[in-house]
Amino acid sequence: MNYRTNAGWDKWARQQTGGAGVDVVVEVGGAGTLERSVKAVKTGGHVALIGVLSGMGAFNPLPILMKAVRLQGVFVGSRAMFEQMNCIIAEKQIRPVIDRVFPFAEAPAAFKYLESGSHFGKVVMSV
Numbered sequence: 001m002n003y004r005t006n007a008g009w010d011k012w013a014r015q016q017t018g019g020a021g022v023d024v025v026v027e028v029g030g031a032g033t034l035e036r037s038v039k040a041v042k043t044g045g046h047v048a049l050i051g052v053l054s055g056m057g058a059f060n061p062l063p064i065l066m067k068a069v070r071l072q073g074v075f076v077g078s079r080a081m082f083e084q085m086n087c088i089i090a091e092k093q094i095r096p097v098i099d100r101v102f103p104f105a106e107a108p109a110a111f112k113y114l115e116s117g118s119h120f121g122k123v124v125m126s127v
Contacts, residue, residue, distance in 0.1 A: 002120050003033075013040035021045055031059050043067045050074040097121030 003009045013022045021042030027034060027049045037047050047069055064071055077085075088094075099121040102110035107125055114123045 004120055010036040010040040017042070024048065026050060034059050035063075038063045038067065038069055038071075041067070041069055044069070046070045046072065048072055048074050098124055100124070101126055 001009050001012060006012055013025075014020070016022075022040055023042060023045055025037040025041050025045070025047045027037045027047050029037075030049070034047070034049070041047055044067070049071060050073075063069070097120065099119040100110075100113065101124045102113070104125050104127050110123055110125050113119060
């Protein structure tokens with residue numbers, strides 16, 4: 001789901017699950033989108049907070065309590081965690097969404113594109 005083209009992604013997530021909500025939300029926006037993440041997750045679900053792209057702000061924690069949602073901050077982790085993650089990525093055949101690939105010679109343009117925030121997925125430089 002592209003959250004940039006569908007501002008009501010929390011409603012979409014609930015519709016896709018027959019109104020129940022999703023099991024897990026990977027929240028990268030922070031306070032600006034955390035409310036939508038809590039709406040999108042099912043009762044007893046998990047919200048993994050890994051970023052604050054939308055900045056800081058106020059958030060009402062009451063819906064977390066009412067839905068028994070587990071909100072967990074995620075940090076970079078240790079080498080062992082990194083290796084475990086890579087094993088899971090390989091096992092589940094997880095592939096990243098690549099928005100655009102730039103040749104290395106166009107590195108300044110790639111950084112400018114990344115800085116614009118208009119990408120969805122990864123911005124890649126080929127060497």
